[in-house]
Amino acid sequence: MVHADASNFAANITKEEAYQQVLDQAEGLFYEQRNWVCNLSNCAALLWHAFKSLPAPSNQVNWAGFYTLNHPSSTELILGPFQGKVACQTIAFGRGVCGAAASTKTTQLVPDVDAFPGHIACDGDSKSEIVVPIVVDDKVVAIIDVDCAELNGFDEVDQVWLEKLAGLVGRSCDWP
Amino acid sequence: MVHADASNFAANITKEEAYQQVLDQAEGLFYEQRNWVCNLSNCAALLWHAFKSLPAPSNQVNWAGFYTLNHPSSTELILGPFQGKVACQTIAFGRGVCGAAASTKTTQLVPDVDAFPGHIACDGDSKSEIVVPIVVDDKVVAIIDVDCAELNGFDEVDQVWLEKLAGLVGRSCDWP
Incomplete structure (x- = not known):
């Protein structure tokens, strides 16, 4: 193959099936490869094409990727590999949806970003967002960030599977 | 703004105008930001959306991104930030179009990848390719790689502008 x-998804699969393919393919791609830039780059491609294969609102995802800890800072994120339009380079812990996920180490499932205190508008088209922290040894090393151009773009299914993916990514990479 | x-391109602009916007926006994004992962991630987004705004064959680009030197190896590339489908993780210097650009430090403009000796088919849809080395202090630190799903997807205009971009990226990032 x-x-x-790996990023070709069959038509008419369920969201659960798409996420299962993302996890299976990610696990295969990460086999004997622990470079975090390489792995996050391929993982963003998997996520992007999974969303694009699904019906609305998932196919209205307009950004899918990662921010990582901006060493030597321990309280700032910096842009990592992604698919979508140009994005904000750095985000302080606690600021906006990404910063909230990083500072609280908990998933932020935001049906309407404009109602989120301190939301950072990298793209005015983004209406909803989910951000899942990647935690290794009780420290946030990165976050998964997905934006959707529709309100209510994400639900508990996305949360459950993206948290599984965060676990896989966290233990599969050597982090700086 | x-x-x-930065990655919204006007309709009906020329390829030269699109590349000029890529360079201008890249220079702005790189201002006071020398993190190579962050900068290559945004640069891949700029390139992707530039190509998509143009008429064929440019809008048939199906992969745009970077490979970087796979430290501590000095003769292997590893996948960096990109936009498009999942890609090969590592490429030895001298192997395929990317490897040829890295080992010779010269741009490879390939109208038909199937006619290129040792071509690596990461994606069977790719028909033509351009690879531009990013050289800093006479060493290849990375390559720009763009694939097109049409034959003859790239010409000397692409080469001239991607070489300008390679120069800008090379001097704008701190390389590992």
């Missing part, structure tokens, strides 16, 4: 096929 | 607007 050529690598690109 | 929100960050995403």
